[in-house]
Amino acid sequence: MLTIGKLAAETGVKVPTVRYYEQIGLLPPPERSRGNQRLYGPLARQRLAFIRHARALGFPLEAIRDLLSLSDRPELPCSAADAIAKAQLAAVQARITQLKALEQELQRMVVQCAHGTIADCRVIEVLGDHGQCAQDHHTAPID
Amino acid sequence: MLTIGKLAAETGVKVPTVRYYEQIGLLPPPERSRGNQRLYGPLARQRLAFIRHARALGFPLEAIRDLLSLSDRPELPCSAADAIAKAQLAAVQARITQLKALEQELQRMVVQCAHGTIADCRVIEVLGDHGQCAQDHHTAPID
DNA sequence: CTTGAAGCTATAGTTACTAGAGACATTAGC
DNA sequence: GCTAATGTCTCTAGTAACTATAGCTTCAAG
Numbered sequence: 001m002l003t004i005g006k007l008a009a010e011t012g013v014k015v016p017t018v019r020y021y022e023q024i025g026l027l028p029p030p031e032r033s034r035g036n037q038r039l040y041g042p043l044a045r046q047r048l049a050f051i052r053h054a055r056a057l058g059f060p061l062e063a064i065r066d067l068l069s070l071s072d073r074p075e076l077p078c079s080a081a082d083a084i085a086k087a088q089l090a091a092v093q094a095r096i097t098q099l100k101a102l103e104q105e106l107q108r109m110v111v112q113c114a115h116g117t118i119a120d121c122r123v124i125e126v127l128g129d130h131g132q133c134a135q136d137h138h139t140a141p142i143d
Numbered sequence: 144m145l146t147i148g149k150l151a152a153e154t155g156v157k158v159p160t161v162r163y164y165e166q167i168g169l170l171p172p173p174e175r176s177r178g179n180q181r182l183y184g185p186l187a188r189q190r191l192a193f194i195r196h197a198r199a200l201g202f203p204l205e206a207i208r209d210l211l212s213l214s215d216r217p218e219l220p221c222s223a224a225d226a227i228a229k230a231q232l233a234a235v236q237a238r239i240t241q242l243k244a245l246e247q248e249l250q251r252m253v254v255q256c257a258h259g260t261i262a263d264c265r266v267i268e269v270l271g272d273h274g275q276c277a278q279d280h281h282t283a284p285i286d
Numbered sequence: 287c288t289t290g291a292a293g294c295t296a297t298a299g300t301t302a303c304t305a306g307a308g309a310c311a312t313t314a315g316c
Numbered sequence: 317g318c319t320a321a322t323g324t325c326t327c328t329a330g331t332a333a334c335t336a337t338a339g340c341t342t343c344a345a346g
Binding site (some may be wrong): 163167177178179180204 | 333334336341
């Protein structure tokens with residue numbers, strides 16, 4: 001049996017985060033020692049590793065909750081899990097596209113910087129004037 | 144003079160967000176009408192457009208706060224603004240690199256999906272077993 | 287002059303944690 | 317066996333950057 005600290009170290013999740021996952025119902029409440037400390041078995045370790053891994057891939061906790069409830073029913077068809085993964089893939093790809101556009105814009109700003117005074121600094125000028133900008137931020141979502 | 148709704152519409156920022164920016168000190172408290180409604184001049188419009196534009200480029204509000212205080216002192220050298228923009232550019236590039244790795248991983252998961260039952264679903268299997276994974280998530284930061 | 291949209295304040299909720307306070311449990315060294 | 321250090325407990329509050337709700341007042345149009 002693992003204490004919460006060992007579990008955290010083994011899975012790469014921080015201790016308060018483990019308790020948080022329990023609080024929001026992603027992890028079941030574990031056994032307790034006589035002194036009321038949490039004790040985890042290998043199943044909990046596996047489940048937490050799953051969560052950690054999915055988080056590292058950018059899945060939101062709600063998607064992970066769905067995946068976990070799916071994995072508890074191995075007889076169901078795989079399509080639901082597939083759909084969640086595909087949605088996540090699409091989200092990641094959209095984010096990459098958007099960030100590349102931002103990268104272009106920032107690069108333009110930085111390259112153009114005159115290294116003079118603020119008064120003729122392109123960085124601030126570009127940010128202040130939408131006309132200087134290659135992108136259409138008025139329709140783009142923020143962040 | 145613009146009401147908050149007009150200002151919001153013109154800059155593409157939502158009304159509660161404008162009030163929020165005032166609350167956290169990014170926008171100065173504007174004049175008020177006799178009926179206590181906010182009234183904005185062209186300077187406020189410009190400042191809000193600057194904020195909106197910088198946000199669209201992914202600058203955190205704290206960086207924007209710094210840029211705004213810089214732009215109030217046009218005699219200063221440009222290097223501080225340049226540094227902020229460069230830091231933002233580096234952050235965006237790092238994020239792109241990371242997201243591309245995640246994209247690979249997700250694509251592998253989705254492609255391998257057997258379309259059978261959950262029991263042999265690669266999506267869930269890969270998430271549950273770090274060994275299946277090309278990436279080293281144990282050292283990678285989450286999100 | 288009345289009605290409906292827009293504005294006001296204040297509070298709470300969102301996501302996914304993180305940090306702190308103050309008390310109890312466990313372990314290592316002596 | 318004792319003590320000190322570390323680990324764990326609960327609970328609350330804080331983070332970023334808003335968004336939403338409630339209950340009220342003001343404004344502009346017909």
